Amino acid sequence: MSEIGVYRLNVGSCNGCDIEVVCALAERFGIGNLKARIVDEPEKANMLLVVGVVSAKMAGPLKEVYNKLREPKTVIAVGTCALSSGIFQKSYSALEPTDKFIPVNLYVLGCPPSPQAIGEGVARTMGVKYRRWLAPKGFRGQPELDSEKCTGCGACEKACPTSAIELADEGNKRTVKFMYDKCISCASCEEVCPEDAVRLVKKRHPSGPDRALMRVSAVEELAGCPFCGTFEVPAKQIRALVNRIIEAAKPYESFRKDIERAAAACSRCRGKTANLEGAKALLLKLEKSIIRAAPGSF
Ligand code: SF4
Numbered sequence: 248m249s250e251i252g253v254y255r256l257n258v259g260s261c262n263g264c265d266i267e268v269v270c271a272l273a274e275r276f277g278i279g280n281l282k283a284r285i286v287d288e289p290e291k292a293n294m295l296l297v298v299g300v301v302s303a304k305m306a307g308p309l310k311e312v313y314n315k316l317r318e319p320k321t322v323i324a325v326g327t328c329a330l331s332s333g334i335f336q337k338s339y340s341a342l343e344p345t346d347k348f349i350p351v352n353l354y355v356l357g358c359p360p361s362p363q364a365i366g367e368g369v370a371r372t373m374g375v376k377y378r379r380w381l382a383p384k385g386f387r388g389q390p391e392l393d394s395e396k397c398t399g400c401g402a403c404e405k406a407c408p409t410s411a412i413e414l415a416d417e418g419n420k421r422t423v424k425f426m427y428d429k430c431i432s433c434a435s436c437e438e439v440c441p442e443d444a445v446r447l448v449k450k451r452h453p454s455g456p457d458r459a460l461m462r463v464s465a466v467e468e469l470a471g472c473p474f475c476g477t478f479e480v481p482a483k484q485i486r487a488l489v490n491r492i493i494e495a496a497k498p499y500e501s502f503r504k505d506i507e508r509a510a511a512a513c514s515r516c517r518g519k520t521a522n523l524e525g526a527k528a529l530l531l532k533l534e535k536s537i538i539r540a541a542p543g544s545f
């Protein structure tokens with residue numbers, strides 16, 4: 248295979264990905280060992296590495312550089328910002344991700360991706376073999392979702408700073424979707440999950456040519472609201488919540504069905520006067536059950 252020229256373009260990076268690209272040039276990780284040479288002019292390159300979020304000022308130069316590349320040209324989007332605008336997605340100067348401006352052949356995920364992942368991406372695009380690297384000690388990588396434990400409560404979605412987690416309700420089903428192309432491995436989801444259903448593992452996010460495949464999801468069944476039938480609260484979430492309440496106050500066990508019914512109410516029915524009165528009456532019964540119970544029994 249003849250040597251290929253690689254041109255790197257920073258379209259608005261914090262420099263994290265830039266540093267990792269420079270590391271990837273080191274002999275140890277060796278883009279150079281792959282018969283790929285970094286060049287300083289796009290006209291001499293047929294591979295483009297894009298790092299950073301496409302900022303308003305860099306959209307034009309990005310297209311110009313792409314047009315100057317030699318044929319056959321390939322583009323690798325390196326890092327979460329180049330893939331999905333990452334933490335900068337709502338910034339005033341951040342435009343759309345790279346693939347909205349030029350065609351992208353491969354996405355290398357990570358914030359920032361490791362030099363090994365970048366080397367792997369270059370090798371994969373060139374169709375040559377590359378050494379497999381294990382993640383180093385203490386490496387914090389992709390969030391893994393345990394669908395058995397997940398109740399679909401949505402705490403992770405609210406905590407995620409890059410909108411990498413989406414909850415979608417359809418009929419009586421809720422899907423919790425993790426999108427790795429938006430993930431920055433911050434671990435907020437792991438921290439807030441009440442069920443320990445998500446944890447960051449030492450695996451690198453998978454790189455590849457198709458962003459749609461960089462997803463992992465769990466599907467939960469929604470319980471119908473006992474008052475109007477609307478599907479809004481996941482059945483597993485209700486069970487987990489009620490179990491926790493009864494664990495903390497054993498005398499509530501005889502009111503399990505009533506507590507489950509109250510917890511399953513949809514947001515609209517919860518606020519209705521009759522239901523509020525019902526909830527107050529239930530609280531009174533629960534309080535009495537505590538008073539009746541012998542001290543120390545819970
Ligand atoms: S149980 Fe955990 S992973 Fe599932 S939706 Fe709630 S916070 Fe997210």
Ligand code: SF4
Nearest residue numbers: 407430431433434436
């Ligand atoms: S680690 Fe979790 S919270 Fe953080 S960006 Fe990734 S999916 Fe979102």
